[in-house]
Structure formats: C-alpha cells, structure tokens
Amino acid sequence: RPEGLWPSEGSVSDEMVPLVSRAGFRWMATDEAILSRSIERAFTRDGAGHVEQPEDLYRPYRVGSSDHTVACGFRDHTLSDLIGFSYASWPPDAAADDFTRRLVEAGARYQSRTGRDATVFVILDGENAWEHFEGQGRLFLRALYGRLATHPGLRTVTMGEACATAAEPLPSIFPGSWINSDFYIWIGHLDDHRAWSQLVDARRALDTPPPGLSEEALARAHEEMLIAEGSDWFWWYGDDHSSDHDLAFDDLFRRHVRNVYRALERPIPEELFVTNITTEPPRAEIRRPTSLIHQQIHGEVTRQFE
Numbered sequence: 001r002p003e004g005l006w007p008s009e010g011s012v013s014d015e016m017v018p019l020v021s022r023a024g025f026r027w028m029a030t031d032e033a034i035l036s037r038s039i040e041r042a043f044t045r046d047g048a049g050h051v052e053q054p055e056d057l058y059r060p061y062r063v064g065s066s067d068h069t070v071a072c073g074f075r076d077h078t079l080s081d082l083i084g085f086s087y088a089s090w091p092p093d094a095a096a097d098d099f100t101r102r103l104v105e106a107g108a109r110y111q112s113r114t115g116r117d118a119t120v121f122v123i124l125d126g127e128n129a130w131e132h133f134e135g136q137g138r139l140f141l142r143a144l145y146g147r148l149a150t151h152p153g154l155r156t157v158t159m160g161e162a163c164a165t166a167a168e169p170l171p172s173i174f175p176g177s178w179i180n181s182d183f184y185i186w187i188g189h190l191d192d193h194r195a196w197s198q199l200v201d202a203r204r205a206l207d208t209p210p211p212g213l214s215e216e217a218l219a220r221a222h223e224e225m226l227i228a229e230g231s232d233w234f235w236w237y238g239d240d241h242s243s244d245h246d247l248a249f250d251d252l253f254r255r256h257v258r259n260v261y262r263a264l265e266r267p268i269p270e271e272l273f274v275t276n277i278t279t280e281p282p283r284a285e286i287r288r289p290t291s292l293i294h295q296q297i298h299g300e301v302t303r304q305f306e
Helices: 017-022 032-039 077-089 092-114 134-150 159-163 190-207 215-228 246-264
Strands: 027-031 061-064 069-075 168-170
Touching: 017 061, 017 069, 027 032, 027 159, 032 069, 032 168, 069 077, 069 159, 077 092, 077 134, 092 134, 190 215, 190 246, 215 246
Parallel strands: 027 069, 061 168
Antiparallel strands: 061 069
C-alpha cells in the first residue's frame, strides 16, 4: 500500500492536509517555493546554484494541525531541473559527477549550519526527461547510481525513510502548485473555470447515482470521472500553453465527462457538446526592423534598405 504521495502537480493547501492524513498517507511532497512562501523566507543561490539557506530546505517538516499532520519534503528545484532539463545535453559521466558534487556540497553546507546530516529531496516528472537523454537516460542513470552507491558521504533513502524523522512543525502550508507556487495555470482562465464547473456537476451526479444502476456501470462512471480529473487537461486551457492538439485535448476532456453521464444513464448537459476553448493561443513574437530607411545628411538623398 502506498505510504505517501506527490499531490497532483505538487498542489497543496491547508485544506488538503486532513484529506491526505485520513487517506492513510504518512508523507507528501511539493516544491521548495511552497516552503519559501510558507515560512516567509526566500531561498537564494550563489553563482554556482547552491542554496544559501540549506538549514531550512534540506529537512522534512510536519505539516498540519495536531489532529491531522503529515510529513512533507520540499524538493530542491535546481537539482531537480538539472536532471529534467539540462543534463540531457551533457556527457553522462560529466552529468553524474556534477550532480554528485552538488549533493555533497549541499550536505556540507547543511552540516556546517546544523551539525546534522542533510536530507535532499530531488523530484521531477517521471516521464518527460528521458526521451531527451542519450539511450533514454540509461547511461546517465547507471553512472549516477554507481556514484551514489559508492560515495562515502552519500546515502540513498526512500521517501518514507527520508520523512520518518520529520519533527519541525509547519502549522500552515502556502496554497499552490510546483509551478510558480500558485494555481494560475490550472484555474486562472475562463476556459479553466468552465471545465472545472463541468467536473463539479459530473461529480455531484456520480455521488448520487440513480437507484438500480449496476455495479459495472457505476465502476465505469468512476473510471471516466478519474480520467477527466487529470490535471493535464487544464495545462492546455488558457493562453499560457498551447499545442497543435488543443482542440483534440478539449474534445477528449469533454468526451470523458459525457461518458460519466452515459454510464449513469442520465441526460448529458448540452454545454459538454460545445468547445471550452475561448482563449486565443499564444503567438510567436514577430520581430520587425526598427527602421527600413537609414538617413545621412550630406547634401544628397540616398535610401538604403535592410
């Protein structure tokens, strides 16, 4: 049975902590920017990218009230992004060496401030990075795991082990996701609002199924609901992200919501047959020359075009 979770998009709030606790989870995790806003202290880095406040970041916290608390780890954003977005263009051994050096430095800085061992959380999307690495990341991961397994100053632990010693209380956690420590990408546009309203209506219908509905139909409705509740649909609504497949994503989202009603044998709201997209996608910037005519005052009129 899972003992912990990365909430969808690292999204946290005080209201979700009791839900996590009652579900039986012992730990959860999110981004360092959430911790920064929760303790009202900025994390700064030196020119090499090392955290200058290691004593605050490299340890687990206990989040929530006395009735419902959950251990929480906050990922090192820079270390995570090096794997997610930078090391793919490096030779595998060089990337593994650099990452190992950074971990050792993080631990040394934490120990110099606290006298204890640091716990460094590194968390990234499991599916996005590896297609950009040579050999789908196998060469890098083998090099990295080899160094982690043999380095005298490093010890790998599970998230459960890392969070087992959480004692520092964090009575309130700032509400937000792993992107910009807010929810804007997921709920900041009218298109998002429309889609969320559709989910709410479908969930209410699912919570009150018609009498006599078969268990098979109810299970099918639950499955469709869970698919529609995936956060990636909302990544593509609004003007901050777009692709050639926006219309297809929108159609699939509404189709899954419609399938909830179909499985429940209830009328499908008309709005689910109409696109949710009203926001224009972002357009590439068109650079224009500042001037097509260069003037010189020398008694003659000449024109020079770029």
